[in-house]
Amino acid sequence: xxxxxxxxxxxxxxxxxxxxxxxxxxxxxxNLQAQIPHSLPQVWSNPSLLDQVLGGMIEKxxxxxxxxxxxxxxxxxxxxxxxxxxxxxSVHQANPVRALGxxxxxxxxxxxxxxxxxxxxxxxxxxxxxxxxxRRSPSEEILTIYLKxxxxxxxxxxxxxxxxxx
Numbered sequence: 001x002x003x004x005x006x007x008x009x010x011x012x013x014x015x016x017x018x019x020x021x022x023x024x025x026x027x028x029x030x031n032l033q034a035q036i037p038h039s040l041p042q043v044w045s046n047p048s049l050l051d052q053v054l055g056g057m058i059e060k061x062x063x064x065x066x067x068x069x070x071x072x073x074x075x076x077x078x079x080x081x082x083x084x085x086x087x088x089x090s091v092h093q094a095n096p097v098r099a100l101g102x103x104x105x106x107x108x109x110x111x112x113x114x115x116x117x118x119x120x121x122x123x124x125x126x127x128x129x130x131x132x133x134x135r136r137s138p139s140e141e142i143l144t145i146y147l148k149x150x151x152x153x154x155x156x157x158x159x160x161x162x163x164x165x166x
Contacts, residue, residue, distance in 0.1 A: 029068035
């Protein structure tokens with residue numbers, strides 16, 4: 001499967017997504033905090049699919065929390081990549097999930113179906129990124145997404161060379 005990648009404004013993706021995700025989180029007594037720099041570099045991705053995958057991750061988090069929790073979203077640069085990190089912490093131990101075939105996870109307490117982490121990682125690869133999932137405890141996870149920043153070549157005055165700017 002090939003996903004067409006274009007120069008994507010993460011600023012636009014997050015400006016549209018964060019209010020939606022905060023409402024979604026509030027329905028489950030989850031607080032979503034976002035720390036986003038004033039200006040973000042553009043990245044190579046697919047904006048509509050990226051928005052859907054990020055929204056699905058938020059949905060998975062909030063439904064997995066049992067009685068409230070917190071999601072902290074932080075965006076920073078890491079070399080030629082943009083680092084998008086979700087730190088999730090549930091007030092109580094998270095609802096258990098069970099594998100349903102090779103692609104899906106099922107939460108019996110909520111009736112929620114979601115993609116498993118391997119499939120989600122593959123989706124991020126198709127979107128030009130990389131997803132790393134670390135579970136610190138049954139109630140705490142850190143998800144880090146790396147997206148390649150747009151690089152453009154610009155001429156420098158009085159030189160015959162071109163430099164790549166990030």
